[in-house]
Amino acid sequence: xxxxxxxxxxxxxIYQSSEIYGGINGFWDYGxxxxxxKRNVKELWWNTMTxxxxxxxxxEATIIMSPQIWKASGHVDTFADLMVECPxxxxxxxxxxxxPQDGIVYYFKGAINMLPGEFGFIEGEKEEVEKYLxxxxxxxxxKKLGENLSASANPKEQKIGALILERVSLKTxxxxxxxxxxxxxxxxEAAFVIAADFYEKRGMDCLWPIKSxxxxxxxxxxxxPENGAELTKPRPxxxxxxxxxxxxESEDNVAYLRPETAQAIFAxxxxxxxxxxxxxxxxxxxxxxxxxxxxxxxNYTFRSREFEQMELEFFIKPDEVVEAIKGRVxxxxxxxxxxxxxxxxxxxxxxxxxxxVEERIAFYEGIGLPRNTLxxxxxxxxxxxxxxxxxxxxxxxxxFSKRDEKGExxxxxxxxxxxxxxxxxxQHERFSGKPMGVFDEELRAAWGKxxxxxxxxxxxxxxEARLKYLMKTGVEPAKAEKGAKEDADGLAKGQYIPHVIExxxxxxxxxxxxxxxxxHEDTMPDEKGKMETRVVLKFHPRVAPIKVAVLPLLKNKPExxxxxxxxxxxxxxxxxxxxxxAGAIGRRYRRxxxxxxxxxxxxxxxxxxEKPELKDTVTMRYRDDGKQERLAIGELxxxxxxxxx
Ligand code: GAP
Numbered sequence: 242x243x244x245x246x247x248x249x250x251x252x253x254x255i256y257q258s259s260e261i262y263g264g265i266n267g268f269w270d271y272g273x274x275x276x277x278x279k280r281n282v283k284e285l286w287w288n289t290m291t292x293x294x295x296x297x298x299x300x301e302a303t304i305i306m307s308p309q310i311w312k313a314s315g316h317v318d319t320f321a322d323l324m325v326e327c328p329x330x331x332x333x334x335x336x337x338x339x340x341p342q343d344g345i346v347y348y349f350k351g352a353i354n355m356l357p358g359e360f361g362f363i364e365g366e367k368e369e370v371e372k373y374l375x376x377x378x379x380x381x382x383x384k385k386l387g388e389n390l391s392a393s394a395n396p397k398e399q400k401i402g403a404l405i406l407e408r409v410s411l412k413t414x415x416x417x418x419x420x421x422x423x424x425x426x427x428x429x430e431a432a433f434v435i436a437a438d439f440y441e442k443r444g445m446d447c448l449w450p451i452k453s454x455x456x457x458x459x460x461x462x463x464x465x466p467e468n469g470a471e472l473t474k475p476r477p478x479x480x481x482x483x484x485x486x487x488x489x490e491s492e493d494n495v496a497y498l499r500p501e502t503a504q505a506i507f508a509x510x511x512x513x514x515x516x517x518x519x520x521x522x523x524x525x526x527x528x529x530x531x532x533x534x535x536x537x538x539x540n541y542t543f544r545s546r547e548f549e550q551m552e553l554e555f556f557i558k559p560d561e562v563v564e565a566i567k568g569r570v571x572x573x574x575x576x577x578x579x580x581x582x583x584x585x586x587x588x589x590x591x592x593x594x595x596x597x598v599e600e601r602i603a604f605y606e607g608i609g610l611p612r613n614t615l616x617x618x619x620x621x622x623x624x625x626x627x628x629x630x631x632x633x634x635x636x637x638x639x640x641f642s643k644r645d646e647k648g649e650x651x652x653x654x655x656x657x658x659x660x661x662x663x664x665x666x667x668q669h670e671r672f673s674g675k676p677m678g679v680f681d682e683e684l685r686a687a688w689g690k691x692x693x694x695x696x697x698x699x700x701x702x703x704x705e706a707r708l709k710y711l712m713k714t715g716v717e718p719a720k721a722e723k724g725a726k727e728d729a730d731g732l733a734k735g736q737y738i739p740h741v742i743e744x745x746x747x748x749x750x751x752x753x754x755x756x757x758x759x760x761h762e763d764t765m766p767d768e769k770g771k772m773e774t775r776v777v778l779k780f781h782p783r784v785a786p787i788k789v790a791v792l793p794l795l796k797n798k799p800e801x802x803x804x805x806x807x808x809x810x811x812x813x814x815x816x817x818x819x820x821x822x823a824g825a826i827g828r829r830y831r832r833x834x835x836x837x838x839x840x841x842x843x844x845x846x847x848x849x850x851e852k853p854e855l856k857d858t859v860t861m862r863y864r865d866d867g868k869q870e871r872l873a874i875g876e877l878x879x880x881x882x883x884x885x886x
Contacts, residue, residue, distance in 0.1 A: 242640050245760050246541055248776060252835055254278065254756065255542060267538030267546035269749070274836055277786030277817060279549075279752055282608070283528050285783060286551045286746070289604055290526045297524035297553065298517045302505030304530055305496050311481065313672035314504045314665065316497070321477035324536045327465040328419075328473060329438045334465075335536045336475040341460040344424040344469075347432035350453040351416040352440035353408050370401055380451055384409050408449070415440050415448075420471045422464035435470050480533040482546075498532035503743060506554040507665040510677060514556075521679055521739045522585065522593070524555035528748070540641050542749045543653065549748035555597065556739035558681070559663065560589040561703045565695075565732065566687040579603070590630060593742045594660045598633045601656060601744050605635065605751075609781025610758055614638050616652040627713060628664035632657055637754040655754060656746035663738040667710055670738065678731065678738045685735030696733070703737075704729035755784055759837055765867050768827040778837030779865055782885045787838040788816040789881060792829050794845040796822040805844040808859065808874060815878060816885055830862060839864045840881065848874075 249255040253272030257264040271279055291297045311317045323336040373386060387409055390402025419439050421432040436450035464471055482498040485491070499505070506513075506525045513525050528551045538544050563570050566586075573591035578599045588596070598617065606612055616636040625632055636642075636652025643651050670677040688696065707728040711721035731737060759778040767773045782788060789812060793805035802822060809820045819838065821829050826843060833841050843860040850856035858871045861880075872880060 242541065242757075244776075245640075245756060248760070248778075248835065249275070249756065267535055267544075269542045269545055271752075274786040275752070278755070278780075278784060279748060281784045281786070282751055282755070283549070283551065283748060285608060286604070287526070287528060289607075290524075290551075290553055294524075296519070296522065297526050297555070298513060298519060300506055300509060300513060300525050300527045301529065302502070302509060302527065304499050304532075305484070305486065306499065306505060306508065308496055309672055310504050310508055310669075311497050311500075313668040314507075315668070316481060316500055316504075317479075320481060320500060321479045322536050323475035324478040325472040325475050327468070327470050328442065329435060329468060329470040330465070332465075332467075333478075333536050334472070336462075338537060338539075339462040339472070340466050341462050342422060342424070342464065342466055343459045343461070344422050344427075344457075346420050346422050346456045346458050346461070346464070347429065347436070348418065348420045348453045348455065349436045349450045350418055351451055352414065352436070353449045353451060354414045369397070370404065373401065373405070380409065380449075383449060415443055417443065418453075419450075420464070422458065422461055422469045422471075432469065435468055439470060478534075478536055480535065482532045482534050499530075500533050501531050501745070502527045502529045502550045502552045503554060503745065504665070506552070507669050507677075508673075510554075510556070510666060510669075511675070514679065521681065522555065522557045522588075524553050526551075526553045528552075540639070540653075542753050543639065543641075545749060548750075550745060551748055552743065552745045553597075554665075555593065555742045555744070557588070557590060557593050557742060558684075559703065559706075559737055559740050561699045561706075561732065562681065562684050562737050563587060563589050565691060565699055566683050590660050590662075590740055590742065594631055594633070594658065597742050597744050598635075598658050601635060601658060601746070605637075605655070608755070608784050609779075610637065610754060614754075614758060615655075618652070618654075626659070626661075628662050628710075630660040630662055632659040634658075637750075637757075639754065639757055653750075655750050656744060658742070658744045661741045661743050662706075662710070663740045664710065665741060666738050668714070671714070671716075678736050681735045681737065683735075684732065684737070688733050688735070700729045700732060703732055755780065768825060775831055775834055777834040777864060780837040780839065782839040785837050785839050785885075786817065787819045787833070787836055788885045789840045789842055790819045790821055790829070790833045790838050792820075792826060792841055792843045793822050794826060794843055800849050801844055801846075804848055808842060808844060808877070811874070812878065812881070815882065830867075834864055837864070839884070842877070847871075 252274055254275035256270045256272055258268035258270050259265045287299070291299050308317070324333050325336045325339065326333045373390075383405060387402045387405030390398045391406060393399055393402065419436055421435045423429070423432050433450055433452075437448060440448050440450055481500050484496055484498065485494045486496045487494050506527055510525070513519075514523075529549060530547060531550045532547050535544050535546050538546055560570050569587060570589035571587045571592050573595045576592050576595055578592075578596040585592075602612070602615060602617065605615055614637060616638070618634040618636050620632040620634065634654045635656045635658070637655045638650035638652045642653050645651050666677040691699070704725050708721055708725035711724050712718065716724065728738070756778065759780045761777050761779055762774060763777065764772045765775050791805050791809040791812070793801040795801055805820065805822070809818050812818045819833070821832070823829070830841055841862040841864070843862060845860060847855035848857065848859055855871060857874050859874060859877070860869050861872045862869045
């Protein structure tokens with residue numbers, strides 16, 4: 242990672258935000274190459290998810306929205322991480338990110354103040370006492386030290402000895418328990434030093450921590466791995482950034498920077514559906530900034546406080562509706578979702594969920610992340626959000642990912658694909674009082690043709706699902722039953738609240754994955770044929786920030802420069818071209834290798850017709866293996882275009 246971070250800075254992919262002022266933790270800027278890379282990734286996602294499909298449309302909503310949205314979504318009440326704090330350094334950590342540790346816990350019951358009462362220090366004595374205090378740690382040892390010093394012939398030592406004995410005989414003056422975990426083999430003094438720091442923060446200096454006992458522990462997560470100090474109890478910390486709308490900073494004007502782009506899609510669902518004239522199943526896609534006041538931003542850009550998301554909310558019919566119309570729901574297991582002529586009319590949530598997982602994995606493969614660097618992780622039932630029926634996380638094996646017992650990288654989340662039921666639309670319906678359901682003529686017609694037992698069965702299932710939702714969200718039982726009944730009765734009228742499948746990806750995490758995946762070091766001959774190590778970013782040409790570099794062999798030959806500029810201008814309207822005439826050609830190739838440019842076009846004397854049969858041809862040089870071939874200028878565009886799309 243260190244090499245990658247340094248390359249990103251050196252080549253202008255990623256910089257620390259506000260670097261000249263010492264930076265700001267959890268915020269990152271994208272430099273010239275990073276900005277291009279990011280733009281390419283977002284555009285590829287947008288094209289794949291919206292423009293290439295009939296059933297998805299786009300949205301671009303504001304970052305600040307009505308705070309009611311975040312009440313309805315649950316973010317105001319529950320979007321929190323459990324946080325612990327080190328009482329010595331005041332650093333905060335996410336409770337679930339404390340690495341388990343083994344070792345010995347030193348428990349302290351409090352501390353004695355060693356400052357003199359009736360004695361009073363004279364110049365330099367305090368330091369002298371502290372010097373002794375630093376040497377010995379157990380209370381019994383301290384007592385012994387006091388006795389030895391009292392018996393000394395030196396009057397200064399006698400005084401210190403008496404002071405120590407006086408203090409030892411007193412009760413503890415701070416009775417707050419505290420503990421310190423030390424790895425086996427570390428000298429116990431270290432625990433006393435940390436404990437002294439802890440008690441000193443409670444307003445005392447020159448004090449003596451009183452140890453009560455020790456305990457051997459395995460897999461402990463209650464102590465700070467950096468210094469062993471006992472962490473505070475976990476407490477929730479809401480991750481939303483707060484601000485105020487308008488000139489008055491009062492609770493009435495509180496607003497939040499959106500922590501996800503998804504909620505705007507739900508809030509605008511009816512508008513989009515009506516204006517785009519889409520019918521369920523269909524999706525709404527959005528790319529944009531999201532903000533989370535992460536307790537511990539870490540792993541470079543992986544967990545940032547400001548980041549971008551690419552989210553799709555794909556609205557589908559509830560299974561009961563599909564069954565009413567089609568007679569059955571196609572089980573997910575029966576599906577080959579990569580088949581091009583899919584009949585999706587009998588797909589329920591399981592099939593759609595499987596479909597989107599496979600679509601998204603295919604997307605990642607299509608932009609150059611090999612399948613074996615990705616993990617499809619199915620969340621366990623106990624990990625699922627209460628409204629989710631299933632969630633699959635797509636993980637990428639980052640260099641900083643944890644390793645399993647076989648030493649394999651386990652991967653970190655790039656994207657989550659959740660089957661979120663009708664939770665979000667239902668919440669906005671309840672909180673806004675505006676209907677979020679749809680009318681489906683096909684359902685109304687099909688319902689009329691069902692026999693009574695089938696109607697009863699489907700209504701009952703729909704009723705039970707709605708009742709479960711309403712009860713879980715705190716609606717009182719009588720009201721919940723009434724509401725669920727009305728919802729179930731709506732089926733006969735062709736009405737229902739759509740369910741949703743949500744593929745939600747992070748742009749910045751994907752950029753980091755692409756850079757990690759592209760980073761290679763290899764050896765290649767320099768201009769004199771001597772092997773040298775090179776750093777090369779092997780981006781897929783689709784995402785590469787620069788698609789092609791155009792290089793005149795020599796800068797001081799006007800005919801070469803003129804021709805090279807013509808080639809640049811020929812390609813520039815169609816792709817990002819970089820023109821470079823500075824330095825030896827080998828050095829220029831290396832610079833492009835580090836930028837991840839897949840193709841270099843060199844204009845040389847043959848291009849000008851030195852060998853007549855090569856007139857108007859160029860050298861095409863490949864980044865990955867350094868091989869070269871000649872191509873006619875006239876065919877460059879048709880040759881390059883399919884490779885970068
Ligand atoms: N609407 C669902 C949602 O927001 P999430 O799992 O919290 O789900 C989705 O976020 C994606 O957003 C993640 O898979 C990740 O790629 C990205 N993401 C979340 N928090 C992030 C952070 N602090 N820094 C960078 N990316 C983040």
